[in-house]
Amino acid sequence: MATVYAFVAHSDGVLDDSAAELAAAAKKFTDAPVTAIVTGSGVDAAAAKAAELFPAVWKIDAAELAYPNAEVVRKALLNNLDAGAVVLMAHNTFGMDLAPGLAVKIGGAFVADVVDIEGADGDTLKVIRQEFGGVVSTHVTVDMSAGAVVTIRPGAVAPLEGAAGGAVEDKAAGDVSAKRKFIEVREPEAGDVDITKAEVLVSIGRGIEDQDNIELAHELAKAIGSQAEVACSRPIVDAKWMDASRQVGTSGKTVKPKVYLAMGISGSFQHMGGIKGGVIIAVNKNPNAPIFQVANVGIEADILEFIPELTEALGEL
Amino acid sequence: MEILVCVKRVPDTAENEIELNSAGNDIERDDLVYSVNEWDNYAVEEAIQIVDKVGGTVTVVTVGDEDADEVLRREMAMGAQNGILLNDEAFEDSDAMGIATLLKAAAEKGKYDLIMTGAQADAGYAAVGGMLAAMMDLPYASLVNMVEVGDGKLTVGREIEGGNQEINEIELPCVLSIQTGINEPRYVGIKGIRQVSGIEIPEFDAAGLGVDPATVGAAGAKTKRVDYFIPETGEGAEMLTGSTEEIIAKLIDIMKANGGLK
Ligand SMILES: Cc1cc2nc3c(=O)[nH]c(=O)nc-3n(C[C@H](O)[C@H](O)[C@H](O)COP(=O)(O)OP(=O)(O)OC[C@H]3O[C@@H](n4cnc5c(N)ncnc54)[C@H](O)[C@@H]3O)c2cc1C
Ligand SMILES: Nc1ncnc2c1ncn2[C@@H]1O[C@H](COP(=O)(O)O)[C@@H](O)[C@H]1O
Secondary structure (H helix, E strand, O other): OOOEEEEOOEEOOEEOOHHHHHHHHHHOOOOOOEEEEEEEOOOHHHHHHHHHHOOEEEEEEOHHHOOOOHHHHHHHHHOOOOOOOEEEEEOOHHHHHHHHHHHHHHOOEEEEEEEEEEEEEOOEEEEEEEEHHHOEEEEEEEEOEOEEEEEEOOOOOOOOOOOOOOEEEEEOOOOOOOOEEEEEEEOOOOOOOOHHHOOEEEEEOHHHOOHHHHHHHHHHHHHHOOOEEEEEOHHHHHOOOOOHHHEEOOOOEOEOOOEEEEEOOOOOHHHHOOEOOOEEEEEEOOOOOOHHHHOOEEEEOOHHHHHHHHHHHHHOO | OEEEEEOOEEEOOOOOOOOEOOOOOOEOOOOOOEEEOHHHHHHHHHHHHHHHHHOOEEEEEEEOOHHHHHHHHHHHHHOOOEEEEEOOHHHOOOOHHHHHHHHHHHHOOOOOOEEEEEOOOOOOOOOHHHHHHHHOOOOEEEEEEEEEEOOOEEEEEEEOHHHOEEEEEEEOOEEEEEOOOOOOOOOOOHHHHHHOOOOOOOEEOHHHHOOOHHHOHHHHOOEEEEEEEOOOOOOOOEEOOOOHHHHHHHHHHHHHHOOOOO
């Protein structure tokens, strides 16, 4: 097997959680030393951190890499990687931007959003991933003989612990001229409520079916008390039924309530990725909904009937 | 602006519960209801809106069998002028690289300023757009939730973590993958679909595309799905059972015990 690399994301000298997860993922299929790649501008601190996790680190430090523009980073990587390289990275918004094109340019295979690695048999990598928003899982084989790019779902693989004490090697970025130019990052506008402060969230998903039914969630939140707010999954925001400031998930808010009531939400990793604490209670009419695998408490019910009944019962307390 | 939008016909998870078949190695495919991939609908809407503003045409293309004709027509009823079907037994079980190879061949039969895909489809790869761009040596931006047309370039917003938006300038021609929520896709009625039923949709097989069948489909796939399965879960949720009153009583106890009810 060719050399295995892990592209390590970081900001302000702090490694992304995915770094230790990539180190662990690599261990699942190779005993050979894995080289971390750290790109950016002024990234000594991040490279030193990466060296605690990986036996070798490439540091590609250049002004053009100050912001991770996928096209620029891809060029910097290709100017350094050997043919047949196997590259791991996180399946986040940057990984989605960079990884598929990198696989094409390496000439290798590509597999995305891997949730577990079973191992490698020669050049054949065996991974587990999911389809249809997590409803079913699949075993997938990946022919790595001409290299591969593998993206790993954030949070799916338990992070590696322990000190590797690797050496940092400087690498030149080379020509990184690009047809895509990064301008700026715009932050979302503040909404009418701050769901990150609520102790209880009544969170509704596509199962609410109709805009008119959203009122049911507001009535339930009112019956619970002033500690409760209404939140939602992404399709509700996409449909413009609720403000984006109420969306929970990787592309929305990260919340930490005491109680999270997931009503008619299937449990995609992008949604669950935004819930960082508390007891998760899922109400879903499909007993096979993936959310029942990750929630603490499950109730198989139609939310359009269940929510009003719960509201009524709370009113009688 | 000449725009090509790649669309895929997928099982509609809002209309079906996806389940394993009795053999436990595939999903149950009988009686599945299909529709256009959610993300692709936003891409087609965005393309139509751009053409409404600056002129041009929208062409939709899919790799699929005869049944995929219906999703092309649906998107044409939305306002796409042309459809292209890429259909050959040799295309079956293509991995994302294979799909991108076919779409590239189709794209090179025309002259497009802009190519759009959905951010991701049913298998959650989020790959085809980025691959197509790299194969065609075009710039690429994924997860686009805002497009402004400029002179020879676009200003695009990419959705990144935490609801932040990353603004980029990107030279034309380019490839964009479109994120849901960028617009409100228009409604398509039966009538609209009937109106486009007569339009001829050109179809290409491997020979017609000039693609070596060995590089696509199962033959060319380096990434292969072996089976479908339901994982044995760890703990899983504690399921509350009983009558609705009993369930609600237990739920209220749990909420109280966790500090959710005062
Ligand atoms: C880059 C990226 C970022 C994303 N970021 C986010 C994010 O931040 N937040 C987010 O939420 N999503 C995000 N998504 C989308 C995510 O992948 C899922 O598509 C989304 O979370 C699904 O929302 P849902 O569970 O409400 O809908 P669905 O997956 O459609 O699930 C609806 C559920 O409701 C159940 N149901 C239907 N009717 C009823 C009823 N009457 N009673 C009870 N149950 C019912 C169904 O069984 C089903 O389980 C992102 C996607 C991408 C690609
Ligand atoms: N069979 C197909 N035919 C046409 N376009 C496709 C096909 N499969 C995927 N795509 C496009 O690629 C996007 C991303 O899909 P994926 O990479 O499979 O997650 C989809 O939203 C479509 O725009």
